[in-house]
Amino acid sequence: MNEEKNPVSAETETIDPAMFEPLDDSEKNAEFIAVESRTFMRDAWNSFKKNKLALVSLFFLIFMILMAIFVPIISPFTYDGQDMSIANQNPTWTHPFGTDKFGRDILVRVMYGARISLSVGFAAAGICMVIGIIYGGIAGYVGGRLDMIMMRVVDILYAVPNLLYTILIMLVFGSNMFSVLLGVCISSWIGMARLVRTQVMSLKEQEFSLAALVLGASKQRILFKHLIVNSIGPIIVSLTMMVPSAIFRESFLGFVGIGISAPMSSWGTLANEARNMIYTYPIQLVWPVGAICLTMLALNFLGDGLGEALDPKKR
């Protein structure tokens, strides 16, 4: 090798090896991880916080839920207390949303409707989630012939119009909360089942699920402790999208007159009552419709925000 063209090797000779001291093993610390340990949910919350629209929606929904719980308790008026002397009032300080044709306080009625609409929405979404996860999880994990049969059953259920089921259920069980829930749930779980099935099908081929199999984990353990837990992101997103659609379905049933029956109120039945007064007192329609619109909008923004926060690829 040419010495003159390589000044580095000339210089290295002047450095005395005694100047170097080997590092003690305890000082190496090669396995140290500097980053603070964060769980998946902490990470998701941090990125969710950055989405202002979703954050505002979340606070709006919390506010709505609190109002729905407390307004009918605190307010001196009841949802069915009639007082014909103050019928069809415009908004005043005593009745911030005004009164309806029977002199009932609209604020209390809207908040009472919020109780029904929101609980139908969340309960329906919860029931659909449980059924969808179990059904879709089993179909996706077992696969083969069972999957084929289970999915064809779902296809058949999906092919019949929802309204038909709902009207039949209302005819048999009457117009109450139970039949509204049943009517909303009977076909909404299908979307969740399909989503969970595809998630489970792709995750079960991943090595961590094979590893659990080789370790001797039972089928239930692999499905519920590994596969479902890992598809929780899309499940939550689809859940937040399912709540508004359930609320909307319930409102629709109320509006066409086959939902919750009077004097109880949901947003749909309130809108239906107000529709009759649309030429004389249009303000009465604004409140239930506004409540439906804002809640749906908030839930959709929340779903979008969660979708972004829970999807590691979009962060």
Next chain:
Amino acid sequence: MSDKVILSVEHLKTYFDVTPGMFSKKKIVKAVDDVSFDVYEGETFGLVGESGCGKSSLGRTLVKIYEPVEGKITFDGSDISKLKGKELAGFRKEMQMIFQDPYASLDPRMTVGEIVKEPMDIHNLYATEEEKRDKVVELIKTVGLKPDHIRRYPHEFSGGQRQRIGIARTLALNPKFIVCDEPISALDVSIQAQIINLLEKIQRERGISYLFIAHDLSMVKHISDRIGVMYMGHMVECGSSDEVYRNPHHPYTKALLSAIPIPDPDVAKKRTRIMLQGEIPSPINPPVCCPFCTRCQYATDRCRKEMPQMKQVENSQVACFLYE
């Protein structure tokens, strides 16, 4: 390494049905076709071959991820190919697997401690949670990680660290046999050496046998006592590591070995590389003939009509008509 055979595979066949619809003609992929070999206690059996030749399918069949269509797997004296239920769960403790991709083989929603503890939970190995925790810490230390890592999640670790977590999980059951399915192919070269040294250390300390699947031929030579060469689901040559490398018989083994990169360019220039001509046949519904006949320069009419069987040639076993 002893003379006791711990795993004996006889005429193992793993087929996959890839028929696209209900009414199409049946399409079968013969991933593993009539493979036989023995693994001795405490040794490392290397399995090499190109991508898609059935190495991983063979490994996965051994740990019962896939069901064999035919053939017998004898592990520690008992036939495991038809095991079901409780007996299968018992066998799982004895034979474990290390996976290829350290980024996919750990559940991202579990902490390292939970991952290493899971096998103990499944098999109820220890009576109390404290014992389990102590054991987890001990295993974590064995693979060179720190005890305070057990509360972290897999995504916080590097590839090599994750692979070591995978090894710790495997060791939690104290297996006698580990199938290593390309455990180093997803890692950097410097980290590869770390993992290989760890695997060798564990083997020395615990006397575990390995089936080491890889396509890095020099690494396989380094770690293996004996080697099997696979091609299109068949085993074409099998012998001791030195014998196969120094004196290859099968034309495919020769071509494979001539492709090992040599770090010295002067030596590399002098070497003649065997360039294979011809097409790899489709693995769907293959004809009965030597699987290598389409690319073999010595192929005769007999090779295209008959399937060669494994025969003893010098110190190796070779499936080729050239040596008859």
